[in-house]
Amino acid sequence: MPRAETTGTAGAAVAAGAVDVELAGVSVLYGPAKAPVTAVEDVSLAVTPGEFVVLVGPSGCGKTTLLRLVAGFERPATGTVRVHRKVGVVFQQPRLFPWRTVAGNLAFALARHGVPRAARAARTEELLGLVGLPGMGGRRTWELSGGQRQRVAIARALAAEPQILLMDEPFAALDALTRERLQEEVRTLAAVTGTTVVFVTHSAEEAVLLGSRVLVMAAGPGRVVEEVAVPLPRGAGVDVAALRGAAPFASLRAELSRATREAAAGA
Numbered sequence: 001m002p003r004a005e006t007t008g009t010a011g012a013a014v015a016a017g018a019v020d021v022e023l024a025g026v027s028v029l030y031g032p033a034k035a036p037v038t039a040v041e042d043v044s045l046a047v048t049p050g051e052f053v054v055l056v057g058p059s060g061c062g063k064t065t066l067l068r069l070v071a072g073f074e075r076p077a078t079g080t081v082r083v084h085r086k087v088g089v090v091f092q093q094p095r096l097f098p099w100r101t102v103a104g105n106l107a108f109a110l111a112r113h114g115v116p117r118a119a120r121a122a123r124t125e126e127l128l129g130l131v132g133l134p135g136m137g138g139r140r141t142w143e144l145s146g147g148q149r150q151r152v153a154i155a156r157a158l159a160a161e162p163q164i165l166l167m168d169e170p171f172a173a174l175d176a177l178t179r180e181r182l183q184e185e186v187r188t189l190a191a192v193t194g195t196t197v198v199f200v201t202h203s204a205e206e207a208v209l210l211g212s213r214v215l216v217m218a219a220g221p222g223r224v225v226e227e228v229a230v231p232l233p234r235g236a237g238v239d240v241a242a243l244r245g246a247a248p249f250a251s252l253r254a255e256l257s258r259a260t261r262e263a264a265a266g267a
């Protein structure tokens with residue numbers, strides 16, 4: 001029987017050996033029942049608390065589908081999906097309310113997640129500080145750059161205090177410098193807050209920089225074909241910019257590029 005469930009233990013203490021996300025033998029079909037497309041087939045994976053798992057692979061291999069399964073937006077045709085803690089989602093496009101200010105967008109998210117009105121202004125400022133936009137609450141969203149908008153989208157996702165953050169190519173539409181800055185900030189933010197992240201990208205560089213583990217997918221049908229562990233240092237004190245220029249980063253990136261090329265060729 002296919003199952004998708006959220007056990008919903010928001011804020012629960014993380015038990016030793018605990019798992020945040022479990023997919024077991026999961027397949028997803030799209031299209032009409034008579035002629036379905038198998039988007040992903042027989043995928044099993046587990047994500048443990050605090051892990052930063054990155055999904056890479058060629059277009060159409062099912063990266064977004066896996067993320068949508070974890071978010072609860074899709075149901076599997078076979079297999080089970082279990083998500084044990086609270087999820088927040090950041091998409092490629094920020095999708096902010098243009099008629100609200102930055103603070104208004106965040107206050108709306110805080111209200112939806114039950115934060116009392118009196119606490120919202122302070123929490124909004126705290127969130128803006130976390131994403132590098134202190135004092136920007138009064139701005140209109142159309143006054144912001146693409147990078148600033150994506151920062152607000154990340155703050156909005158954090159408003160719900162998710163323990164698991166799902167990010168679908170969140171930096172793809174940004175210029176190179178803004179993208180690098182946000183990569184560094186999200187990497188540090190995740191490590192400092194202990195947030196579990198599942199992140200989709202096409203970029204081997206981004207995958208190695210951000211991930212503690214990278215899952216390489218192939219298409220036709222979508223499946224996980226290889227896993228690359230990334231044993232680079234993480235945390236508040238790490239100079240991420242320096243890490244990019246270091247030899248271990250270059251060799252991991254080369255290993256991942258080789259794995260994604262092989263996955264694409266063998267699909």
Ligand SMILES: Nc1ncnc2c1ncn2[C@@H]1O[C@H](COP(=O)(O)OP(=O)(O)OP(=O)(O)O)[C@@H](O)[C@H]1O
Binds near residue numbers: 058059
């Ligand atoms: N709503 C849908 N209806 C029909 N087929 C779909 C739908 N969404 C996705 N698919 C198909 O499922 C497969 C996996 O799509 P998915 O978007 O998950 O891949 P992806 O790896 O995220 O691709 P990309 O890197 O291009 O964003 C593809 O073959 C795609 O055409």
